[in-house]
Amino acid sequence: MHAIVIQTPGGPEALQWTEVPDPEPGPGEVVVEVTAAAVNRADVLQRRGHYPPPPGASPYPGLECSGVITATGPGVADHRVGERVCALLAGGGYAQRVAVPEGQLLPVPAGLSVQESAALPEVACTVWSNVVDVARLRKGDTLLVHGGGGGIGTFAVQLGVALGARVMVTARAAKHDRLRALGADLAIDYTGTDFVAAVREVTDGRGADVVLDIVGGAYLGRNIDVLAPGGRIAVIGLQGGRTGELDLGALMAKRGTVAATTLRARTVADKARIVRGVREQVWPLVDAGAIRPVIDRTLPMSDAAEAHRLMEASEHLGKILLLP
Template identity: 50%
Template sequence: MTLPDTMRYIDLPTPGGPEAMTLANGPLPVPKDDEVLIRVMAAGVNRPDVMQRKGLYPPPPGASPILGLEVAGEVAALGPMASGFYPGHKVAALCNGGGYAEYVAVPCGQCVHWPSGYDALKAAALPENFFTVWANLFDMAGLRPEDSLLVHGGTSGIGLTAIQLARAQGSAVFATAGSDEKCAFIERYGASAINYHKRDFQQVVAEATGKRGVDVILDMVGGPYIQKNIKSLAPRGRLVQVAFQQGAKAELDLLPVMLKRLTITGSTLRPRTSAEKAAIAEALKHKIWPLLETGRVDPVIDRVFPLEEAAKAHALMEASTHIGKILLRVSG
């Protein structure tokens, strides 16, 4: 495969609003020993991208400063120690950065082949959500088929992924959303929806479970939800925190944690080592990819923007009116 001398990418000269991002031209990244160079066809837009754009989430040392944490495309070149892929292979990848570009270098362990029957857009909707949900909900929280689950932000990419994977194994699921339209969408996937503008989720969960509570809560809201989450957990329940859209700090009464023997945990993906991310990728290939290939689980895509309209994609993300993934189309 003949590589061009330069590529288009989204530059961020200074942190700011969506308009701070500009389309630029620059050199292609050079893959390190264990990396593959991917010709990007589509890239996912995620809230960490918005935080980085605002200057609140700097990339880890050694990562590309270009925005973008997930892509789908075609392997264009390999580092000398990279294995498992060849030029021309279609892959989805969890990036350490650099996804808003025509080419990105990614450790080979963070790449997976597209599920059978998928195109670039559907494949690009997978990495960030499925890596996050698997690592937090199934690996760390140990969600079992007999467990009940409460998902906050049920129509987000992560929320819909969590609902589908939990329902696929037979877990009962509650999910919150901010409109009747979003609640109706959630219920199509077998979850009991709670419109948080109309009902208190703590009260709904208590009534539905006979005051026992749910076994696991996946939360990306934080702030005032944290204490209510603790009160909504059943004995030996697990609260998993993956974001803090309403703040990371709250005043807590920890007595219920002791009395009910609760676990409070959480994580972020980006700071994890390549080996940790590769282990998640292996688990996904064996346990989740068959669900995708049979259609039992399917990513939900809201809107697709061309790369040069990344600012519009970020504005939609911040408006929180979307349902599912927002994507950038980079090349054919």
């Protein structure tokens, strides 16, 4: 088969479409013939040499895909050859075929094509595990989503709205109309507006109950400032740096919580638990049309370098898909 290989970490040109050995399913695994894979910022970090795959995972980038099962390994009982699925991966999505633990498979939602479903597994599992499982978003809460225009952001807006929250986002101004169309109550241009003041103004000074943050250190202090009493911050990215100054007094005064998680390095069992939660609580919303994948464009997988250039420019809205 062919896959995108990173011979030496570097710029987008480091991504090479190369012939590699076919994957073999191990115990409890299936092989999926890939219809589409989605691009995530974690793939960019891996390409640069800053986010290596966990031990035992495929060395090729790609954290989610969709396709058709072509082989099953020992002990697989709940899935069959020919089944259409999408999958959460620890790596290997930028390829024609990939081996996947069966606990990380999801059915293709009603009303979606196999190709479209590739845009969902990583973002659904990341958002649900942080916004619902960790930060306990409830109906009537105010949810602030940083980076609202990306794959995580466009999904988080829709999930928050579907769960009865009031959703606010930070994003470039050019993306605001689309985000409001997805249900965002307030869109804030982070390039020229103080998001703390903007959120406080429309919440009568109360702030946000839950903050989903992809920025990290650079936003830590302001995220605490914007918290409502009892608020929860879930940090899932470090685009603004790994470190920041934490004012514990301010956090204590808010009775606030800061949690920081990653998904890729979790155990197979923990990922299966998250996938079960997504299937039980999120997939019915997708089946009903309350949440839809937002796809900016599709490109040939051999043109993954261009997909990474687009991702790094941050001018896309939603997901970029790669087709083998």
